[in-house]
Every structure is written in C-alpha cells, then in structure tokens.
Amino acid sequence: AATAVLGTGLLAVALLGGGAAIAADPITLKLGYSLPPTSHYGVGADAFAKALAEKTDGKYVVEMFPSNALGGEREMIEGAQFGTIDLVVTSTGPVGNFVPDTLTFDIPFLFRDYAHARGVLDGEIGQAVLDKFPERGLIALAWGENGFRHLTNNKVAVTEPEDVKGLKIRTMQNDVHMRAFTTLGALPTPMAFPEVFTAMQQGTIDGQENPIPVIVSGNFAQVQKYLSLTGHVYSPALFIMAPSRWDELSDAEKTAFKEAAKIGADAMRKQVETFEADGIAKLEAAGMTVVEHPDSARFAEALAPAYAEYEKRFDPELIKRIRAWQ
Numbered sequence: 001a002a003t004a005v006l007g008t009g010l011l012a013v014a015l016l017g018g019g020a021a022i023a024a025d026p027i028t029l030k031l032g033y034s035l036p037p038t039s040h041y042g043v044g045a046d047a048f049a050k051a052l053a054e055k056t057d058g059k060y061v062v063e064m065f066p067s068n069a070l071g072g073e074r075e076m077i078e079g080a081q082f083g084t085i086d087l088v089v090t091s092t093g094p095v096g097n098f099v100p101d102t103l104t105f106d107i108p109f110l111f112r113d114y115a116h117a118r119g120v121l122d123g124e125i126g127q128a129v130l131d132k133f134p135e136r137g138l139i140a141l142a143w144g145e146n147g148f149r150h151l152t153n154n155k156v157a158v159t160e161p162e163d164v165k166g167l168k169i170r171t172m173q174n175d176v177h178m179r180a181f182t183t184l185g186a187l188p189t190p191m192a193f194p195e196v197f198t199a200m201q202q203g204t205i206d207g208q209e210n211p212i213p214v215i216v217s218g219n220f221a222q223v224q225k226y227l228s229l230t231g232h233v234y235s236p237a238l239f240i241m242a243p244s245r246w247d248e249l250s251d252a253e254k255t256a257f258k259e260a261a262k263i264g265a266d267a268m269r270k271q272v273e274t275f276e277a278d279g280i281a282k283l284e285a286a287g288m289t290v291v292e293h294p295d296s297a298r299f300a301e302a303l304a305p306a307y308a309e310y311e312k313r314f315d316p317e318l319i320k321r322i323r324a325w326q
C-alpha cells in the first residue's frame, strides 16, 4: 500500500515498497479476493497493482481486501456490477451465473494439464469469452489461475467414483460442477467459500474440492482426513473490473489495466506452481491421508451422462476444439 503522498506539486511522487511511483493525487481502487494475502491470488493482485502503478505513473493505487473482507466471490462480482467494488480476483466458480459462456471451461476433465488450460484461455477461445463480459455488465481484464481441483473429505479415501456416493460435498455455486457430483452419486451442496471451514468442522458437509494451494492456505487439514488427487476440473481465475470505473479510463489506461492484469495473472500462475511443488507433502505432514492416483479414467467414464448434457447445453464444436488444442 502507499506509505506517503508527498507535497502538492503536480509531479510530486512517493515511492512504493516495490519501487513504483504514486502520483500526488492518486486514485485509489478497491480490489477484493477470497484468499489470504500470501496466497496465489494475493501474489497475483500485488503484481497487478505494482505493474499498474508503473504503467500509469502512479495514477492508480490499489487497496487490497483479501480473505473475503468484501464478501464471498458471488457477492464481490455483484459489487463490481454495481460499482461498489472496483476490482475482483475470483475463480470462475460463480461467474457462470453472470456470464454463462465461462461455464464451458468448468466442464470436468476438459483440460489435460496446465499448459493446455493456459494455452486455451490465452488464445482466441479464451479471448472470445472475455469479450462476452461487457454485455453482462462486467469487464474481464485477463484470465488468472486457481488450479486443478482435488477432493477432500472426512469419511473415505476416495480412489474410485463409487467412493463418492452419498458424500455431502460442498461445491461452488456452479451448476456444471453440481451436475458432475450429482452424476457420481454425491450430494453436492453449493456454498459460498467463507462458510466452508465451519461447515466441515461442524460436519454439515463431509468434504469439499479445491486446488492444493487453497487446501493448504485454508488449513483444511485441521478438519479433513482424506485428500484424493482427482484433478477433476481446472479452476480458472479472472481479474474482473467494474464497468463504471472502466468507462472512466482513456484508451491508453485501458491498455495499461489489461497489461497489468496479464502480469498479475502470470505471477499468480507461477505461485500456483510453487505452492503445488510442496503442498501435498505439507498436507501429509499435517496428518492428511493422500490418495495420489485415484482412477481418473473411471471418474471420466462415470461422468458420461453429465457430458451428454453438457454437449446439449454448450457448443459441442467448441468443446471438441478445446479438447483438441495442442
């Protein structure tokens, strides 16, 4: 954050910790996200803020509201629509309720690995979806990353799709994900993230699914016994902006915001990789039983009825193009 603003002269600037200048009369923007400041979202948001200050000669200062300080992801996105929050870093979890085109990317086992997901999102397919946001009252600056999601629970070491039957699993407020868990015979319970830890602690739900960095930073090992590395779905993240703020920007500033968001997204992706490198060992050390190789092929097979539905609901040609991406 800015530490000082010097003088009243037009060119007076103060230096940020990261070396970026702050203009005499900076505009402060509120940025919210659901994870702690040290998370991949925090690292991405900080890199964005620093790049934005550099690119706009300190005209914009970003004030961070991590750890759900402005509410859950759905609430924050609504805030951006209303213009009460300027910027949000969010997973796509609830975004499909606002921009249905993002839901295609939430299909389980759509992406093979990180290179595949990042390549599709950064290419013309991903751009075409970013371009849909304005007609839904939102601006999307760039794709970021939450990571491949894995399943945790308190009842059973999940290796086969049958193990999931009857488990009460918290999902995001995302009906593509919910459909997948229903198809597997689980009882999906959509819930905003701020409620999840307590729900696991109190046993209202048996489990949840999230990427390794979230499971580590959320201290889920305190309330969950089993982790299965299902990698059942890739969870993209987004830098979202309030249209009311966006419309005030010059063309050059719009470019600066997009470029800064891309820098933030790259930093976020790097941080996901760093956290994944030692996250599983940390969770084991914290007492979780880890199933390293659940039968992914059988999970994908068991999802056949859900896939048939997704193909009707979304553009089957687009799904084919995404799958075929090399």
Ligand code: PAF
Residues within 6 Å of the ligand: 034, 035, 073, 090, 091, 093, 146, 172, 192, 193, 209, 210, 211, 214, 235
């Ligand atoms: O599970 C969720 O809701 C999301 O993955 C989270 C943890 C809020 C990060 O975007």
